[in-house]
Amino acid sequence: MTQALNLTKSPTTLYDNDFLQWTETTIAQLQNRDFKQLDIANLIEEIDSLGKAQKNAFKGQIRALIEHILKRCYVEMPWEYHGWERTIRNIRPEIEDLIETSPSLQNDFSDVLDKVYQQCLKKLRPEYKNTNFPDTWQLTRSLDDLLNLDVWE
Numbered sequence: 001m002t003q004a005l006n007l008t009k010s011p012t013t014l015y016d017n018d019f020l021q022w023t024e025t026t027i028a029q030l031q032n033r034d035f036k037q038l039d040i041a042n043l044i045e046e047i048d049s050l051g052k053a054q055k056n057a058f059k060g061q062i063r064a065l066i067e068h069i070l071k072r073c074y075v076e077m078p079w080e081y082h083g084w085e086r087t088i089r090n091i092r093p094e095i096e097d098l099i100e101t102s103p104s105l106q107n108d109f110s111d112v113l114d115k116v117y118q119q120c121l122k123k124l125r126p127e128y129k130n131t132n133f134p135d136t137w138q139l140t141r142s143l144d145d146l147l148n149l150d151v152w153e
Helices: 017-033 040-074 076-102 103-127 142-147
Strands: none
Touching: 040 076, 040 103, 076 103, 076 142
């Protein structure tokens, strides 16, 4: 005896079918204070993802900054210094922009610094085998200093 397959499509939401329309509808519902019609579960998910995206962007920029500071401070390649310094100067305003938009990102800096430093070591040690990078971050732990001072001088 064969069983019939259920070929009917499960119901989907506006969120699943048309994200842009979902956002426009959600904005209108919020503006009209039509809270009963809100898709709360997906709204929570989207707001959560926005916060995570901000944190990841901050962490990524800090990682790039630390990587180039490490190269500039510890790798003996004077012909590369200008390029590393230029990259550092380009990254700094990106971090400042993130902080301007979300000042609370600064609260996580100490934890981010330690995690990112270890990630940078994993990347840089194989690339620069003859360079002795310290096991822990030895330079300033002040975000303000990292964004404004040339710590290699």
